[in-house]
Amino acid sequence: MRRNSRARLSLSLLLVAGALGLGATPATAAEVHTAAAAPSAIPSASAYALDAAVERTLGAATAGTYLDRKTGELVVTVTTDRAEEQARATGATVRRVARSAAQLDSVIETLEAEAKITGTSWGVDPRTNQVAVEADSSVSARDMARLEAVAERLGGAVSISRVPGVFHREVLGGGAIYGGGSRCSAAFNVTKGGARYFVTAGHCTNISANWSATSGGSVVGVREGTSFPTNDYGIVRYTDGSSPAGTVGLYNGSTQDIASAANAVVGQAIRKSGSTTKVTSGTVTAVNVTVNYGDGPVYGMVRTTACSAGGDSGGAHFAGSVALGIHSGSSGCSGTAGSAIHQPVVEALQAYGVSVY
Numbered sequence: 001m002r003r004n005s006r007a008r009l010s011l012s013l014l015l016v017a018g019a020l021g022l023g024a025t026p027a028t029a030a031e032v033h034t035a036a037a038a039p040s041a042i043p044s045a046s047a048y049a050l051d052a053a054v055e056r057t058l059g060a061a062t063a064g065t066y067l068d069r070k071t072g073e074l075v076v077t078v079t080t081d082r083a084e085e086q087a088r089a090t091g092a093t094v095r096r097v098a099r100s101a102a103q104l105d106s107v108i109e110t111l112e113a114e115a116k117i118t119g120t121s122w123g124v125d126p127r128t129n130q131v132a133v134e135a136d137s138s139v140s141a142r143d144m145a146r147l148e149a150v151a152e153r154l155g156g157a158v159s160i161s162r163v164p165g166v167f168h169r170e171v172l173g174g175g176a177i178y179g180g181g182s183r184c185s186a187a188f189n190v191t192k193g194g195a196r197y198f199v200t201a202g203h204c205t206n207i208s209a210n211w212s213a214t215s216g217g218s219v220v221g222v223r224e225g226t227s228f229p230t231n232d233y234g235i236v237r238y239t240d241g242s243s244p245a246g247t248v249g250l251y252n253g254s255t256q257d258i259a260s261a262a263n264a265v266v267g268q269a270i271r272k273s274g275s276t277t278k279v280t281s282g283t284v285t286a287v288n289v290t291v292n293y294g295d296g297p298v299y300g301m302v303r304t305t306a307c308s309a310g311g312d313s314g315g316a317h318f319a320g321s322v323a324l325g326i327h328s329g330s331s332g333c334s335g336t337a338g339s340a341i342h343q344p345v346v347e348a349l350q351a352y353g354v355s356v357y
Helices: 045-061 081-089 101-114 141-153 344-353
Strands: 062-067 072-078 093-096 120-126 130-135 159-163 177-179 181-183 188-192 195-200 210-212 221-227 231-239 247-249 255-257 269-274 278-294 296-304 317-321 322-330 341-344
Touching: 045 062, 045 072, 045 081, 045 101, 062 101, 062 120, 072 081, 081 093, 101 120, 101 130, 101 141, 101 278, 120 296, 130 141, 141 159, 159 341, 195 221, 195 344, 221 344, 231 344, 269 322, 278 322, 296 322, 322 344, 341 344
Parallel strands: 072 093, 130 159
Antiparallel strands: 062 072, 120 130, 120 278, 177 181, 177 210, 188 195, 195 231, 210 221, 221 231, 247 255, 269 278, 269 317, 278 296, 296 341, 317 322, 322 341
16 A cells, blocks of 8 residues: 655647546545535645655654644644654644554555445545545445444544545546547646656556547657556657647636646645636545545545546646646535545656656
């Protein structure tokens, strides 16, 4: 099991980064979390830097970090005096909690071994110091009873909620970026050694080696890497001679420049840009998330409340000029609340040795 570690783009002149993608989404449970309903903040550059510093300094000595909704400050959860001292030395706000990172990891390992049910997902919510489990509408009463029995044995370390819809990869036929008869969305344009690429979802790049900007159109890029399941990222190299801008399309005639990449922080605000639901907003609710799709699990993901639908897969999750993730899937939306899952983009950038620009 991978722990969650803490990307710009357009398809030639016709496509703006983030507007394209093959939509694949996992099924989720029926009761949408309400914790993210209140306004959330976008971390400052110093907060992202502090989050990375805390991870480097404390590692498993912290039970997770999150953004305080009222103050916008980064909060570091710890269980020992030594960890508290180290966290305070970084300049972070510190909160003592009951369960350590090792204990939460053990909970996840138990769920992995005893409750790996298609249509479920789980991840760490440092705000509650629990592993938050979602079960979608496809999970039977019998499987729910099994899940609840495992959770009961784990005491108060697990919270379970039902979410509407079904976790699935959001792939459609037609529109945005096209390959193998399917449509996805591009996330971010990236570069390495002067060459231009875009990153998207791995369940999209698994489908086809060649990608076009229009359905049945000429090839603009060729797959150079793909990883799904376990991860959900892939990379396509532009072969049409274009030099696309490093921006994300906002579907209102404007774009968002992307200047850096970081790992999302629980409690922060994010936006998602995809070729079906366009731009939607939400809050990060959990990290180190496992999603049990019907065609295989993915690990180390991030759960948000943004809305999404088929065709959004591979799209961009971002906050201001910071790239955060590659859209993987969801169980859909209930009103304005969704369950969009993203692959942390930093991991994909490191895997391919590329950077946003």
